[in-house]
Amino acid sequence: MTWDACTLVGPWPFARLRYESAADLLRLLERAGIARALVSPLAGAFQQDPGPANQELAAQVACHRDRLLLAAACNPAWPGWQRDLRQAQEDLGAVGLRLFPSYHGYQLGQAEVAALAALAADCDLPVFITVRLQDERLHPPAFLVSAVPWEEVAALAQAHPGTRFVMSMGRFAELIPALRQTAGTGNLYADIAGVQGPTRCLDRLVAEVGADRLLFGTELLFQYAAAATLKVEHSGLSPRDRQALCMGNLQRLLRLPA
């Protein structure tokens, strides 16, 4: 069984996406054989106050909670984010938080992020840090957004060992040093949605950092699901590592029963 740690729905401001809705996501997950997915609103990256985008998405997924779990967009640089975080968990059923630091214009070393990390630990919510949404080379010229440096992600995780973090949409060369640096605290995970190479990249990743902090992810509706599913299918991972990557690790991270 496969669970997807990285999906996003909603419009992209710079081009028409082929699919944008939660219904589309459900259909594509079904087609890809993915049983469950953590989903966040794409609009949450572009609106400074992500609250309305969370509410809209929560309404879309309310009837599909067995398939879609909300990772609420959160902006610690927005006044009142603490209240929004609690509401997302209590009223919208969010099981995780997704940050878009480069899109919301803050760095992970700022005090607001430390406060968010502490509150997330109190609320027992994992924090997904979106390193990038799209390859920087493709950004519109007037809207070039830098990737979040892996060093900042690793430093944040080390500074808050009681909080679970996920590095989302990092590349092969970013995941390895970040996961190595946090081997001691063990609280940083990474999804594979942004790992497209080199040959047998998953085997190489597992050889370097082990399988227990890697999460399957597609970045649907932005990317093709089969780019991720075939990577796993044609990897040389052991059944144990495959199960951990595809479901076990996310299940543990979210503290959910199978």
Add this chain to the structure above:
Amino acid sequence: MSSSQDMIIDCHVHLSGRELEPELVETAARLGVDRLCVSSVGSWAYEPAPEDFIAANNDVAALQRRYPGLVLGFCYLSPAHPREAAAELRRGIEELGMVGLKLWVAAVANDPLVFPLVEQAICYHIPVLQHAWLKTTGNLPHESTPAQVAELARRYPEADIIMAHLGGEWRRGIAAVRGCPNVAVDTSGSIMELGMVEQAVAELGAKRVIFGSDAHGVDLPAALGKVLDAEITPAQRRQVLGGNMADLLAKRSGL
């Protein structure tokens, strides 16, 4: 063996160092990829000296011998060395049995230095695999944009040009070559954005879209996943996966 129209042909493969990794060969076999069009860009120098591209082509020729039927060599050159490049293309096609010309970032596609090589490719009836990107983060000094590829294609309508990576920023790339019927796009590279294959097929026609991976830098299953996941007809998928490339290669020697 499958008929050439049912083959899966990866039109864009590079080496890891001087070798094709055994894992890549094994994965290709497992995925049913029948042919790998391989070029070496040597040590990835942007402006390789003649001895560099000659050595790179020797590596590919050795792989053709080691993997007969699987590896089809593309001859890599720098147009900045006209005399040596012309001689190397002649050697690559006539002596080493290569089947295409690979151009990377030593000169932009519409640089007059490129023209004699394209004319030579036309005479040999071989495709020209031309790297192209327009990067918001900045291109390399002589890295071709899709617009420059289109300009080359308009100058040589009889040339068969494959624009790599759908031009990078694929919406722009597709738009740039829409009016150039002698340009096909390859699907290679690390960009996996949903809809890119469908849009290329819709705007250019399935005949002008060709599967490529950019292995070893990109994992072959991920690259193939783009095409397998695309919502196109089975007939269109067969064209993209191998039929179109088979047609291009058959112009010279058949498969």
